[in-house]
Amino acid sequence: MSMNMIEIERALRSLRLSGIRATLETRVLQAQANQEPFLDTFSTILQDELDRRRSRLIDRRYQQSGLGERITLADFDWRFNPKLPRAACFELHTLNFVAEGHNALIIGKPGTGKSHVAKALAYHATLQGHNVRYLEADSAFGQYALGDATEQRHQMRTLLDADLLVLDDLFLARRISDAGGELLQSLVHQRYKLKRSIVVTSNRVVQDWGKYLGDNTMATTILDRLMHRAHLLEFEGKSYRLKEAASRLTGLVKQGESKNDPAAVD
16 A cells, blocks of 8 residues: 555655655655656655755754864964964874874964864764764863763763764863872873873973973883874964954044044035
């Protein structure tokens, strides 16, 4: 017995085939208008379902990642600081380092684009099917220290399971708590054994990490594992944020001058 469209939609809903449901009527009209062979129409309908599922999966990965924005390397102004390691950034963008279980340390002055590159890598990894976790490092370590044992175990499990972990602006506040230092050491140690990648960005040179951790031995242990299989990128140059702030200030001054200029009044 054949089904009418209402019954077909009900069956598709029951089978959770939302991609087919969303385009079925259009595809039927298209097939009738073009007199397409059945298999061509059927394959198109199946592709609609696959596309819908992939889109929803990507959205779910993005929501779970902790990223607050969808940033890409195409958005980055490479001309502002032409000496940045552009080739190395695009090499990381291939995500070969994730497949190999290597790490990346992006060290340099504030405002030079370290976080932008790290977020772009993280977002691209979600699009490529990877389980990603992005953290503003100092803030996340502080929240971890306030959690109870159950919450800490759950957070640790989540961070260890990720294919790619991004720790952004490590040591931004100079000193992290003892619990935060222990978390960092444990994450680096266990992810090293699992061959799962970490990207770290920091304004602090690695030689000073012992001071910010309050423990030189811990810093040595962390760096030993973090840098064993690592890409080290140094970002030097002018602050892009200061440039944007100066541009906004110039715009406000010009706007004020225009308002105070009698010739500008009709």
